[in-house]
Each structure stands twice: as C-alpha cells, then as structure tokens.
Amino acid sequence: MGKFDVVIVGAGPAGSVAAYALARRGERVALLDRARFPRPKLCGGLLTWKSMQLLRSVLGLDQEFLLQSGVINYQSDRFSIYGPKHLLASGELSFPFHFTDRNRFDALLLECAGRAGAHIFEETRAAVCDPDKGWVTTTDGQVFKARYVIGADGVNSAIRAAFPEGRIDHARWKHFLAPAIEISLPPDRFPRSVHCPELHIGMLKAGYGWVFPNKDRVILGICGLRRNISNFSNLFRNYLEYLNIEKADEIRFKGYPLPYGNYLEQPWCGRVLLAGDAGGLVEPLFGEGIFFAMASGLYAGEAVAEALKNNGKPSLFYCQRLQSQILSEIKASDRFRWLLFRGVNFMGDKALGMFVKAASRRLGDMVHGKRSYCWTFKKHWDFL
Numbered sequence: 446m447g448k449f450d451v452v453i454v455g456a457g458p459a460g461s462v463a464a465y466a467l468a469r470r471g472e473r474v475a476l477l478d479r480a481r482f483p484r485p486k487l488c489g490g491l492l493t494w495k496s497m498q499l500l501r502s503v504l505g506l507d508q509e510f511l512l513q514s515g516v517i518n519y520q521s522d523r524f525s526i527y528g529p530k531h532l533l534a535s536g537e538l539s540f541p542f543h544f545t546d547r548n549r550f551d552a553l554l555l556e557c558a559g560r561a562g563a564h565i566f567e568e569t570r571a572a573v574c575d576p577d578k579g580w581v582t583t584t585d586g587q588v589f590k591a592r593y594v595i596g597a598d599g600v601n602s603a604i605r606a607a608f609p610e611g612r613i614d615h616a617r618w619k620h621f622l623a624p625a626i627e628i629s630l631p632p633d634r635f636p637r638s639v640h641c642p643e644l645h646i647g648m649l650k651a652g653y654g655w656v657f658p659n660k661d662r663v664i665l666g667i668c669g670l671r672r673n674i675s676n677f678s679n680l681f682r683n684y685l686e687y688l689n690i691e692k693a694d695e696i697r698f699k700g701y702p703l704p705y706g707n708y709l710e711q712p713w714c715g716r717v718l719l720a721g722d723a724g725g726l727v728e729p730l731f732g733e734g735i736f737f738a739m740a741s742g743l744y745a746g747e748a749v750a751e752a753l754k755n756n757g758k759p760s761l762f763y764c765q766r767l768q769s770q771i772l773s774e775i776k777a778s779d780r781f782r783w784l785l786f787r788g789v790n791f792m793g794d795k796a797l798g799m800f801v802k803a804a805s806r807r808l809g810d811m812v813h814g815k816r817s818y819c820w821t822f823k824k825h826w827d828f829l
C-alpha cells in the first residue's frame with residue numbers, strides 16, 4: 446500500500462471530518478472503514494445548535510440544504526421531561542433540535558471527505574497499529590504507512606487497543622462505559638403522537654430514557670451506567686411497558702456501548718491521535734456524541750496539518766484545542782450531571798421539574814452549546 450501523510454481509521458463523523466480538514470489542506474490522506482457506506486448506525490440522530498454551526502462553517506452544509514436533501518428529517522423547538530409518573534417540565538427552545546438518519550448523515554460526511562481529496566478505502570478493517578511507526582495493518586494484511594494516524598474507529602477502537610500498557614486506565618474506561626439500547630417504531634405502533642424530544646428520568650440512578658420524533662418513525666432508547674443493574678434488556682422491556690407499547694415482548698432490539706464519562710484526558714500516543722468515541726469524547730449528561738466526534742475530528746485533523754507544515758508535535762496542538770474547547774465542556778457537564786442525578790435521588794423528580802421550568806431557556810441554550818456547561822456562561826466556539 447502506498448505511503449500517506451495521514452491514515453485515518455473509521456469514517457464516522459470524527460474520521461470523515463478529520464479527513465476533510467486534512468484533504469482540503471492538500472495532505473495525502475487515507476480514510477479506512479470496515480463497512481461499505483451507507484452503513485447502519487444505532488443512534489438517536491439528535492443534532493444540537495453547535496452541530497449545525499459546525500456543519501455550516503466547516504463543511505459548508507447549511508440547514509436549508511440538509512433539510513431539502515432529507516438528511517435532516519425532522520426539527521422541533523420544544524422538549525418535555527417526564528418523571529416515572531407524570532410530566533415534570535416542558536418548554537420552548539431558542540433553536541430547534543434537528544434529527545438525522547445516521548446512515549444518510551455519515552454517508553454525506555464521507556462524500557465531503559472524498560470530494561475534498563481523501564482516498565477512501567471501504568470494507569477495510571484495521572487490525573493492528575504501531576503507534577511509534579505510524580503503521581496500520583488491516584485484517585487482510587495490507588500495511589498503510591503514514592507519518593501520523595488518527596484513530597476514529599469508535600468506542601471499541603482497535604487503534605486505542607494498540608496503546609501500550611499503562612497508557613489508559615482500563616478500569617475507569619469500563620466503569621463509565623454505558624449500555625445503550627434503542628429501537629425505531631412506525632408512528633402507529635406508538636400509543637400517542639410525538640412532536641418533540643422527550644426525556645424520561647427516574648428509571649436509572651445515572652442515565653435516562655428518550656423518545657425522539659422523526660418524519661416517519663419514533664425512536665426510543667435508554668442509556669445509563671450499570672451501577673447495580675445486572676440486566677439492561679429487562680430494564681428496556683420495562684421501559685417499553687411503561688411507555689404502553691403493545692406487544693413489547695415481541696420487539697427485537699439492539700444495544701451498543703456509549704462512552705458516558707470515560708473521556709481520555711490525553712487521547713494520543715506516539716504518532717497517533719484519537720478522536721470521537723475512540724477517545725471517549727462524549728458529553729456525559731445526555732450522551733451527545735455526534736458534535737464531539739466532529740469537533741475532535743476537526744481538531745485532530747488540523748493539529749496533524751499544523752505538525753506536517755511546521756514539523757511540530759500534533760499532540761501539542763491537539764491538546765490545546767481539546768482542553769479549551771471540548772474537555773472543558775465535557776468535564777463541566779460531568780460535574781453537572783452528578784449534581785442532577787444526586788439531586789433527583791435526594792430531593793425527588795419534582796424538584797428537578799421546578800428547576801428545569803425556572804431555567805428552561807438557559808438550560809436549553811447550554812445543551813445546544815450557545816452557553817457553556819460551566820455555569821451556563823456564554824460559549825464561544827473557535828470554528829465559528
């Protein structure tokens with residue numbers, strides 16, 4: 446296999462945005478994915494304001510285009526939060542949540558990377574990586590040699606697995622890895638119409654359930670830390686019953702792990718940078734990962750481009766932007782979630798309902814990224 450400046454493993458949002466950022470600067474980029482696109486991806490597909498801003502300002506994909514092309518199939522500027530027995534709070538947002546089908550969304554981002562000049566290798570699975578040499582060997586024996594590698598191969602990253610012993614706290618990683626289970630139903634199988642995203646709290650000590658609207662389906666799921674829960678499938682079945690879904694026991698469902706507070710503070714090693722789920726870079730309250738994958742992919746790509754130009758260390762450039770833009774938000778959200786989860790367990794869900802009602806606009810802006818998870822101060826994103 447030829448030599449590249451950079452090999453990127455994984456063409457989800459993190460990998461495709463990293464490839465786009467590098468290819469548009471003229472770097473020789475190989476983007477590998479084990480799947481052929483469009484490929485299925487279990488995800489609620491909720492996009493916040495900051496995601497929409499990044500798509501527009503970095504990739505030139507504006508809201509109008511995404512809506513017209515059907516990549517975004519629903520939007521709602523309202524939300525509802527339910528406790529175990531009743532509605533706790535509902536309100537209006539300053540900007541709508543947008544919903545996408547990940548099959549189409551990820552295929553579009555990959556197309557952007559290809560158009561920018563990235564060399565795309567589908568059905569190419571990375572097996573081993575040498576972080577010191579910058580080599581990636583695939584399961585069929587091809588060796589991709591590059592000056593740098595970006596590991597964007599998701600939560601079960603093969604690239605992260607190549608980091609030497611002691612580089613990652615595996616116990617912490619496992620402890621904060623949350624099971625997430627999700628299904629999508631035709632709207633007539635759901636007992637009522639759903640027009641806005643709903644959160645359902647109280648079933649889990651550290652987690653929640655969701656019901657998301659879409660053009661032609663309803664998406665429902667749960668995610669949370671294991672704690673004392675031995676069987677998440679049973680919990681999900683109880684959730685379906687609580688939602689009054691008929692014939693719940695006949696529904697087949699899938700689960701997938703979500704990094705839920707196990708972000709890596711230093712997601713790099715040798716010539717490798719990790720982006721997105723591979724580095725655990727997911728917001729730990731609601732599990733928002735699409736934005737953090739795209740943003741960390743962008744920063745990893747730009748850090749490598751900078752290093753290639755100036756012969757510097759990409760981890761230094763990556764570290765600066767990761768700390769100031771992403772990890773600061775993830776850490777503040779982590780603190781905030783414990784405040785909320787413990788608050789609910791201590792004071793009951795009604796108190797949470799009152800709190801959300803009183804500050805709904807501000808909290809909505811915080812989730813959207815107009816305000817920071819740190820004391821809801823105004824947030825400035827450096828890609829805008």
Ligand SMILES: Cc1cc2nc3c(=O)[nH]c(=O)nc-3n(C[C@H](O)[C@H](O)[C@H](O)COP(=O)(O)OP(=O)(O)OC[C@H]3O[C@@H](n4cnc5c(N)ncnc54)[C@H](O)[C@@H]3O)c2cc1C
Binds near residue numbers: 570598
């Ligand atoms: C049930 C569920 C619901 C969610 N809902 C939302 C939501 O509504 N909004 C939101 O913002 N986030 C949501 N998330 C989180 C979000 O899906 C992830 O954070 C996001 O997909 C991370 O993007 P990524 O590019 O890092 O990884 P991924 O999207 O997982 O992409 C990784 C890519 O790497 C490829 N790959 C893996 N291993 C290899 C290998 N060895 N060689 C080559 N290629 C490989 C895979 O095929 C894949 O294409 C949800 C997650 C789950 C599980």
